[in-house]
Amino acid sequence: xxxxxxxxxxxxxxxxxxxxxxxxxxxxxxxxxxxxxxxxxxxxxxxxxxxxxxxxxxxxxxxxxxxxxxxxxxxxxxxxxxxxxxxxxxxxxxxxxxxxxxxxxxxxxxxxxxxxxxxxxxxxxxxxxxxxxxxxxxxxxxxxxxxxxxxxxxxxxxxxxxxxxxxxxxxxxxxxxxxxxxxxxxxxxxxxxxxxxxxxxxxxxxxxxxxxxxxxxx
Ligand code: MG
Numbered sequence: 001x002x003x004x005x006x007x008x009x010x011x012x013x014x015x016x017x018x019x020x021x022x023x024x025x026x027x028x029x030x031x032x033x034x035x036x037x038x039x040x041x042x043x044x045x046x047x048x049x050x051x052x053x054x055x056x057x058x059x060x061x062x063x064x065x066x067x068x069x070x071x072x073x074x075x076x077x078x079x080x081x082x083x084x085x086x087x088x089x090x091x092x093x094x095x096x097x098x099x100x101x102x103x104x105x106x107x108x109x110x111x112x113x114x115x116x117x118x119x120x121x122x123x124x125x126x127x128x129x130x131x132x133x134x135x136x137x138x139x140x141x142x143x144x145x146x147x148x149x150x151x152x153x154x155x156x157x158x159x160x161x162x163x164x165x166x167x168x169x170x171x172x173x174x175x176x177x178x179x180x181x182x183x184x185x186x187x188x189x190x191x192x193x194x195x196x197x198x199x200x201x202x203x204x205x206x207x208x209x210x211x212x213x214x215x216x217x218x
Contacts (some may be wrong), residue, residue: 002049004074006131007091010056012182016174017044019099019128021187023162028212030191039172042120044099044186050124052096052204055167056084057124058196061102065196068189069147069155069204072097073166074131075185080178086128087167088139090179093131094209099127099186103195122164128184132209139166145190157190159206164188 003011021040022028028035050056058065058182076092099120106119142160146153164172169185196202199218 001046004049004095004128004131004182006074007133014046014049014182014184015180016046016177017048017184017186018042018177019044019120019186020164020169020188024190025158025161025163026157026191027148027189027193030193035163037145039169041173041176042116042119044126045121048126050127052098052127052129052212053214054194055099055215056098056100056127056165057098057217058198059102059122062102064102065101066193067147067149067154067196067202068099068100068101068193070097070099070175070189071143071145071159071206071209072128072131073170073185073187075179075183075213078178078180079108080174082171082174082179084167084171087170088134088136090170091134091139091166093130093134094138094179094206095131096204096206096212097184098184099189101125102198104202105107126186127214129204129210129212140169143207144205145207146205147192149196149200151201154194155190155192159187161190162187174197181195184215
């Protein structure tokens, strides 16, 4: 099983990664999708994890692989049916993640009413940074999210633009999936998603969380 790490060096084995789709209005619009009254959830397996700063092994032969920069939330302890007001007690850290997506595979799945398992859960589809310890001030902070590729700004947003907040997501998700220590929630991507190409140099940042460089394996 793959592990993720807190800045202190403490390691965790995520049993599951819960992705949230359609959580930023401008991304919903660029995907020509519809927002809903409830979050769209999907899962990535432990085998999807990859260390963000190690060159990204992006699959070829399955169409476009899109970057989606996202705030990742590391869960501290077990819980189900968590209330929004208690949600902060379940957060151990914030990290910077990429929700890599086989966009052409996903588009075909959508057209045919099929699940996103392959498009979202393939090997190494969840590069994630070391996690910064959570402090309560982060909960309502408005953090800038930015992704540059080869020096060009491609994605930029603010966590205040999330349709469903982190506490709401923890509460909603834990209604269906018991959360366990080490589980990760991917909170959705701002607009500007697009394909990654071999050799691309990525610069990822989330204010007060981390600033990282990585590249796509050639
Ligand atoms: Mg995403």
